[in-house]
Amino acid sequence: MIIEPNALGLARRGAEIFSTAANKSFKIRGRFVVAISGGSTPRNLHRTLGEEPFRSNIPWEKTDIFWVDERFVPENDPASNYGAAMEDFLERVPIPKAQIHPMLHEGNPEKSALNYQQELLKIFKVRAGEFPVFDLILLGIGTDGHTASLFPGQSALKEKSKWVVAVIGGNPNVSRLTMTYPLLNQAERIVFIASGREKAPILKAVLEDTKSRLPAHMITPLTGELIWLLDQEAASLLSRELVHEGA
Numbered sequence: 345m346i347i348e349p350n351a352l353g354l355a356r357r358g359a360e361i362f363s364t365a366a367n368k369s370f371k372i373r374g375r376f377v378v379a380i381s382g383g384s385t386p387r388n389l390h391r392t393l394g395e396e397p398f399r400s401n402i403p404w405e406k407t408d409i410f411w412v413d414e415r416f417v418p419e420n421d422p423a424s425n426y427g428a429a430m431e432d433f434l435e436r437v438p439i440p441k442a443q444i445h446p447m448l449h450e451g452n453p454e455k456s457a458l459n460y461q462q463e464l465l466k467i468f469k470v471r472a473g474e475f476p477v478f479d480l481i482l483l484g485i486g487t488d489g490h491t492a493s494l495f496p497g498q499s500a501l502k503e504k505s506k507w508v509v510a511v512i513g514g515n516p517n518v519s520r521l522t523m524t525y526p527l528l529n530q531a532e533r534i535v536f537i538a539s540g541r542e543k544a545p546i547l548k549a550v551l552e553d554t555k556s557r558l559p560a561h562m563i564t565p566l567t568g569e570l571i572w573l574l575d576q577e578a579a580s581l582l583s584r585e586l587v588h589e590g591a
């Protein structure tokens with residue numbers, strides 16, 4: 345667990361983790377494949393990625409960007425995670441357009457979910473029954489314990505084979521596309537990012553109640569690393585042992 349004093353420190357630390365993961369994957373495999381989240385929390389981090397030194401020290405030419413989830417809205421809608429990320433950093437870094445893989449608002453959500461699986465297959469050459477392994481996945485958490493667009497009580501939580509499914513929920517309460525647990529949990533590294541006092545109670549529930557069935561609690565990478573990146577307000581209700589142990 346990493347605890348930063350405030351939201352700006354969180355953004356900086358998140359950008360450093362992104363940069364370290366990108367350079368490590370580039371060195372080992374010549375490529376970096378990451379899935380990012382939407383919502384408000386990652387926006388400072390995304391803006392930081394669009395600035396120096398990150399604009400120059402990340403191998404953007406060899407980076408592929410996917411989305412963990414998306415609201416099923418046109419890309420120019422203010423609720424679009426893709427639209428926000430384009431504005432926050434993707435328009436300002438030297439990444440080839442073909443390496444940006446938005447969840448498209450085309451046809452109906454179910455069809456778009458299937459299309460996204462095809463889009464993933466273009467980059468991840470996996471055999472039938474295997475799942476892609478992302479180098480890095482950035483996740484947020486909602487005050488109800490959802491992560492990605494995996495909401496409490498929904499059938500998407502039980503998905504075992506599809507990589508991406510369509511759901512309805514959240515704020516805004518709209519159709520969405522989301523990656524599923526079997527895909528997310530393959531990742532080499534997953535970073536949860538949470539900021540602010542309003543997230544403190546749910547973080548306590550997810551991190552301290554071992555029997556919790558909240559969606560965020562079910563993110564358990566099979567062999568990869570799980571990092572919680574919080575600011576002090578978000579971590580304010582966690583037990584001293586947990587904070588100390590993770591420090």
Ligand code: 6PG
Pocket residue numbers: 381382383384385386412413414415425483484485486490491492493514
């Ligand atoms: C989305 C998300 C979602 C988000 C949480 C936290 O598109 O809505 O990817 O899972 O990470 O809802 O959102 P905030 O950062 O806005 O609190």
